[in-house]
Amino acid sequence: MTNHMLDEVRSAAVAAARTARESYRAGKIQPTAGVAPGMTQANMIALPRDWAWDFLLYAQRNPKACPVLDVIEAGAYHTVLAEGADIRTDIPLYRVWRNGRLVEEVADATPLWQEHPDLVTFLIGCSFTFETPLLEAGIEVRHITDGSNVPMYRTNRQCRPAGRLHGELVVSMRPIAASRIADAAMISGRFPSVHGAPVHVGNPEALGIADIHRPDFGDAVRIESGEIPVFWACGVTPQAAVMASGVPFAVTHAPGHMFVTDVPDSTYHV
Amino acid sequence: MTNHMLDEVRSAAVAAARTARESYRAGKIQPTAGVAPGMTQANMIALPRDWAWDFLLYAQRNPKACPVLDVIEAGAYHTVLAEGADIRTDIPLYRVWRNGRLVEEVADATPLWQEHPDLVTFLIGCSFTFETPLLEAGIEVRHITDGSNVPMYRTNRQCRPAGRLHGELVVSMRPIAASRIADAAMISGRFPSVHGAPVHVGNPEALGIADIHRPDFGDAVRIESGEIPVFWACGVTPQAAVMASGVPFAVTHAPGHMFVTDVPDSTYHV
Structure with missing residues (x-):
């Protein structure tokens, strides 16, 4: 493949990821397996700042299940993994957890960031x-x-x-x-x-x-x-830890409905 | 190699790691390259609890330089990486940092844990x-x-x-x-x-x-x-981050004088 062809393939993949995120922002709901092939997808969990240390430590101690790809600091909603993305809207479906129980699924999580302005967001590798x-x-x-x-x-x-x-x-x-x-x-x-x-x-x-x-x-x-x-x-x-531990408040992606990034899968190949 | 021989090789390697740690606890000072071959060695940095989140995030964002193998919680000094080890004494040489400046090298860090009883310790992969x-x-x-x-x-x-x-x-x-x-x-x-x-x-x-x-x-x-x-x-x-950022207090290993664990190198092979 020439460099030019390679550039075109890459641009097309990033464009597919962007288009997918825009459609989810506009309200489309779908499982993301097979979406934007070649671009990394991520699990998401957002927790109040008071829980952030416990979670980052949990992830470090369980790296096969919780490999952290990015941490978005308290109250912020942009990530280095996808330019221009908004983590509150660009996932097809979110789950809302209160006191360890799933209470709601929503397509737009913006009101939850208003309710909890100090949410720290973790983006976690996906198979x-x-x-x-x-x-x-x-x-x-x-x-x-x-x-x-x-x-x-x-x-x-x-x-x-x-x-x-x-x-x-x-x-x-x-x-x-x-x-x-x-x-x-x-x-x-x-x-x-x-x-x-x-x-x-x-x-x-x-x-x-x-x-x-x-x-x-x-x-x-x-x-x-x-x-x-x-x-x-x-x-x-x-999400299992949120349930088992009775975490007071959390927002996650809905299983299989992932955050589609602009990062090629090959970045994570060793 | 038979299973029996393999067990003997492993036991000998763990014994070599333990013997090395005991000699450092007793005051021996040496660079650890080549010590207890086949057993993983680790970098160490201990910081007051108030700095622990910043550091764990720094490590997550710079995983090639700061791959975290274990975190020892505030005030504790035992690690899952080496049974019976005491992180305050079992490294051959420690560095003490105040306001981002190296002020001292010591063979026993116990008094520093008394001065700062809330130290959180990070053990980081070593080449x-x-x-x-x-x-x-x-x-x-x-x-x-x-x-x-x-x-x-x-x-x-x-x-x-x-x-x-x-x-x-x-x-x-x-x-x-x-x-x-x-x-x-x-x-x-x-x-x-x-x-x-x-x-x-x-x-x-x-x-x-x-x-x-x-x-x-x-x-x-x-x-x-x-x-x-x-x-x-x-x-x-x-340690470069401690210097550049003027961290008020930190204890680290001295470069090349690592923490020798009981974990075989092969554990980290993918």
Whole structure:
């Protein structure tokens, strides 16, 4: 590919990310798997300043589940990950949490920043980042094939606590053909800041998952004959901590409805 | 190697780390390059609680220079990285900083924890971790050959600031034969949480290094004909931030005199 062609591909990807964010700002709601391919997507959690230290420490102690890509300081809503973006409006769907309970889903979080002007926002790596490399290697990603949301599960594994925060690990699942599991592990493993290699392959019961066809978040997907469920640490883990710890107030993205950045996936490749 | 042999090798490595820490606790002072081969070593900085958020954010924003391996909460001095270790005594040499100036080097930091009972301690990845894999690949590590401290340099590259903290990037340097630079980059790149791949190869002037034979920290090393200086982000970067930002009080390790943990280097391999 010539430099000129490469520039055009990059510009098109950034433009796709921008267009997606603008459509969400205008009110469109959709899961973001497969949106703006090649651009990194991020999980979001915003907490009052008083909780920011506990959360950043929780993330540091659980880096596979909570790899922090950016922190937006108290009251601010711009990020270095996407020029001109507004974190209060540019995610397709938000969840509002009060005293550890999900109370509402909204498409525009601006009023919540007015209610809590000191929110500190954390943007956390998302496994969607390594889905493009998986697809490029000829590994099917079922929820993209089917146009659905990735299935996510609460597990019986406790994260390492920090301050007032504790909770269980949440995982995402992709069914992978037995012959491609090693490839999927190696490819995703080269992206440690967006969850990296799988935490578990097969045997959902060992993670405390009673029914693989009934995820706690997102949509169930087909598991074909010859495929094994493969589990990756998931950026919904902070929402589990909000629930388990009874955090007084938090705003998060809705699972699968991510913040689409202007950062190419390749940035996180080691 | 049989399982039994592997267990013995591991036990010997943990024992070597423990013996090293005990000797430092007893007062021995030495640079730790090459000590307890295969066990991860860490940079240390302890700051009053009021500065902890700024520092953790600074580390998150400059992950190549400041990859956080553990945070010890206010007033505590034990770490999950080394059972039974005491962070106040088990580093061979400490530096004491007041108002951004180095005022003292001490072998026992216990009185400083009495003076500031709310110190939060950060343990940060160290490039010594990938030196064993470099040696195993037949790449000479000059400062280990010569039994000296690794040379470190302040650069003209500013880190991304956080709160009250700003400062320049500090780098370590290893001269590498031209034919092995790609290997050294790939091998170290597989250890992203201990500084990862080099930030710069050759051309010290571009980093603002006036004289490669006069490092700002550590010892000068020979650069043989056919070798190129290769630069990695360095965990002394927090000390540069302490100086540049005039931090009122901090305790750090002395450059090259690291905290030797019980964690095998391979833990940080992706």
